[in-house]
Amino acid sequence: MNNRLYGNLIFELSKEGRRGYSLPRNNFGDYEIPQELCRAEDAALPECDELTVVRHYTNLSNNNFGVDTGFYPLGSCTMKYNPKINEEMAALPQFQNLHPLQPEHTVVGARALVILLEKSLCALTGLDHFTFKPYAGAHGELTGLMTIDNYHRSHDDLQRKKVIVPDSAHGTNPASAAVCGLEIIEVKSKADGTVDVDDLKRIVAEQGNEIAAMMMTNPNTLGLFETSIPEIAELIHDSGGLMYYDGANLNPMLGACRPGDMGFDVMHINLHKTFSTPHGGGGPGSGPVGVREGLQEFFPNVSPYNGNFAVMMRAYAYILSLGREHIKEVGPLATLNANYIKESLKDVYELPIDTTCCHEFVFDGLKDKSTGVTTMDVAKRLLDYGYHAPTIYFPLLFHESLMIEPTENESKETLDGFIAVMRQIAEEAKTDPEMVKSAPHTTPIGRVDDVLAAKHPVTTYKQMLNDNN
Numbered sequence: 001m002n003n004r005l006y007g008n009l010i011f012e013l014s015k016e017g018r019r020g021y022s023l024p025r026n027n028f029g030d031y032e033i034p035q036e037l038c039r040a041e042d043a044a045l046p047e048c049d050e051l052t053v054v055r056h057y058t059n060l061s062n063n064n065f066g067v068d069t070g071f072y073p074l075g076s077c078t079m080k081y082n083p084k085i086n087e088e089m090a091a092l093p094q095f096q097n098l099h100p101l102q103p104e105h106t107v108v109g110a111r112a113l114v115i116l117l118e119k120s121l122c123a124l125t126g127l128d129h130f131t132f133k134p135y136a137g138a139h140g141e142l143t144g145l146m147t148i149d150n151y152h153r154s155h156d157d158l159q160r161k162k163v164i165v166p167d168s169a170h171g172t173n174p175a176s177a178a179v180c181g182l183e184i185i186e187v188k189s190k191a192d193g194t195v196d197v198d199d200l201k202r203i204v205a206e207q208g209n210e211i212a213a214m215m216m217t218n219p220n221t222l223g224l225f226e227t228s229i230p231e232i233a234e235l236i237h238d239s240g241g242l243m244y245y246d247g248a249n250l251n252p253m254l255g256a257c258r259p260g261d262m263g264f265d266v267m268h269i270n271l272h273k274t275f276s277t278p279h280g281g282g283g284p285g286s287g288p289v290g291v292r293e294g295l296q297e298f299f300p301n302v303s304p305y306n307g308n309f310a311v312m313m314r315a316y317a318y319i320l321s322l323g324r325e326h327i328k329e330v331g332p333l334a335t336l337n338a339n340y341i342k343e344s345l346k347d348v349y350e351l352p353i354d355t356t357c358c359h360e361f362v363f364d365g366l367k368d369k370s371t372g373v374t375t376m377d378v379a380k381r382l383l384d385y386g387y388h389a390p391t392i393y394f395p396l397l398f399h400e401s402l403m404i405e406p407t408e409n410e411s412k413e414t415l416d417g418f419i420a421v422m423r424q425i426a427e428e429a430k431t432d433p434e435m436v437k438s439a440p441h442t443t444p445i446g447r448v449d450d451v452l453a454a455k456h457p458v459t460t461y462k463q464m465l466n467d468n469n
């Protein structure tokens with residue numbers, strides 16, 4: 001890529017007086033702009049010809065990595081293929097050009113779609129009602145917890161302000177509970193990675209009448225199926241609390257089982273993950289919340305209008321294109337692909353919990369720890385081979401977590417290619433560890449100092465110029 005030739009910033013390509021466009025003829029006459037509203041100096045805008053602009057942005061876009069360019073095994077994030085038919089449906093002008101304040105009789109089709117999507121999600125989850133207002137998974141968690149809080153308040157159960165969260169949970173779980181004004185109690189995991197029911201019993205015995213809810217992810221963030229859910233749900237329900245299901249990552253469940261049948265009362269789904277909307281970098285998302293009959297009256301109003309409609313359209317197109325029969329294959333295939341990779345690599349990567357996983361699993365770095373090559377190094381070296389890195393250093397249960405989720409869409413050839421490269425890197429770690437530690441070698445930039453970038457972000461061009469001088 002000609003990135004160096006063309007510059008990283010459009011400002012660096014600017015030549016005084018260059019123009020890429022001409023303004024249309026002024027049909028409105030001249031108007032005086034009051035002096036006090038005018039700039040003292042001209043805005044420092046880049047001045048470029050059209051072709052330079054096209055090349056600049058095309059080259060930048062070529063530096064992007066996405067599911068459409070390569071394998072993206074990012075655990076917990078479900079970076080799966082987003083079928084193009086979904087994009088076509090979401091771009092239909094009849095839907096795309098709707099305004100949320102249009103008269104109701106002009107949006108009958110859109111309303112029908114919401115109802116049909118709700119029915120589909122109810123069928124897939126075993127719950128009875130959904131609200132589509134939340135814009136993301138974390139927003140859904142907050143909405144679900146507010147629903148639960150409203151429910152307890154309506155029963156004058158004002159002391160129920162504690163939420164039990166497993167130590168393996170996604171970070172958003174305790175964060176959402178805290179934002180909702182609830183207190184977090186952490187329940188331990190056993191050595192096999194699932195919730196320690198004895199620890200839970202102790203918590204319930206001590207603080208049962210203060211418990212608002214228990215939040216669970218199943219399969220949990222280690223990719224393991226929580227086998228004690230019926231027992232856990234009974235414990236929590238008997239104490240007066242509700243069961244919350246983090247369904248951000250519903251891939252392994254499709255066709256396998258339903259949270260509603262397992263005893264959960266409230267859940268959210270990340271439509272942008274399981275139901276295929278291109279996401280990342282903060283959006284776009286949709287985190288609908290589902291509840292058991294009777295709880296829908298406690299839904300809070302967390303956003304204006306009816307949620308992120310284009311994401312809902314993609315989700316419905318995805319569900320329809322798979323159909324009742326084929327959607328049942330998603331979970332089993334995602335599970336098969338993850339287990340295939342795990343079994344093919346566990347002799348060279350450390351597998352702390354050696355059991356059948358669901359849609360994802362976690363290695364604890366390389367098996368051979370004597371090389372000094374870390375999970376970070378492996379992740380960076382993967383970039384040289386054209387793969388997106390897996391999720392690293394999460395979950396926090398292990399020091400060198402490397403969390404892999406291939407999804408159901410990948411062919412055996414793609415999985416075999418990834419396995420071969422992971423084995424190759426394990427070999428390189430032994431024969432040439434310095435080369436792995438200094439990876440990546442082929443990307444436009446090497447390792448960035450992400451702490452510095454977060455603490456002192458350089459967000460303006462001016463600042464950048466000063467720094468360079």
Ligand SMILES: *Cc1c(COP(=O)(O)O)cnc(C)c1O
Binds near residue numbers: 077136217246249285
């Ligand atoms: C992704 C994820 C979330 C958060 O979803 P966002 O849409 O990123 O807010 C919560 N829980 C789990 C298990 C997840 O994988």
